[in-house]
Amino acid sequence: MQRPLRLRHSADFARSRRLGRVWRQPLLHLSVVPNGLSHNRYGFITGKSIGGAVVRNRVRRQLREVLRSWHQQLRPGYDLVWITRNGIAAVPYTQIKVIVTDLIWRAGLLKPDKPESEVGMKSES
Numbered sequence: 001m002q003r004p005l006r007l008r009h010s011a012d013f014a015r016s017r018r019l020g021r022v023w024r025q026p027l028l029h030l031s032v033v034p035n036g037l038s039h040n041r042y043g044f045i046t047g048k049s050i051g052g053a054v055v056r057n058r059v060r061r062q063l064r065e066v067l068r069s070w071h072q073q074l075r076p077g078y079d080l081v082w083i084t085r086n087g088i089a090a091v092p093y094t095q096i097k098v099i100v101t102d103l104i105w106r107a108g109l110l111k112p113d114k115p116e117s118e119v120g121m122k123s124e125s
Contacts, residue, residue: 004039004041005039005040005041005042005071006041006042006043007041007042007043007079007081008043012041012043012079013043013045013081015033015079016031016032016033016043016079016081017031017081019033020032020033020079020081021033021107023103023106023107025099025102025103026085026087027084027085027086027087027088027091027099028082028083028084028085028088028096028099028100028103029082029083029085030080030081030082030083030103030104030107031080031081031083032078032079032080032081032107032109033078033079034077034078034079035077035078035079036077037076037077038076038077039076039077040071040074040075040076040077040078040079040080041078041079041080042064042067042079042080042081042082043079043080043081043082044060044063044064044081044082044084045081045082045083045084046059046060046084047084049086050084050086050088050089051089055089056084058089059084059088059089062093062096063082063084063096063100065093066096066097066100066101067080067082067100070100070101070104073110073111074104074109074110074111075109075110075111078109080109082100
């Protein structure tokens with residue numbers, strides 16, 4: 001994931017915790033807060049209870065890969081913090097994709113199908 005798209009500062013994570021809206025699945029939580037930028041930024045929290053460093057890094061890589069495929073379809077201007085829960089390391093990649101997709105859908109982060117300029121316009125025939 002490109003550097004400008006990453007959350008790296010503890011203040012950004014704290015702001016997400018303090019002001020963000022959270023959607024939950026048993027294995028993954030999503031915290032969303034507006035960031036005032038023209039693009040989204042992504043952060044990942046994987047605690048030591050998930051497993052060792054190798055396991056935590058693998059889970060983060062899998063999450064980044066799923067989000068890379070969704071990035072262009074998401075509404076811009078949000079910080080998204082993904083918080084892993086116990087048991088996610090044992091789940092296959094395809095199930096992680098399903099969980100992430102569900103959370104994105106429930107959070108309403110998808111861009112509308114039609115451009116805003118076409119919404120509400122009637123076609124003349």
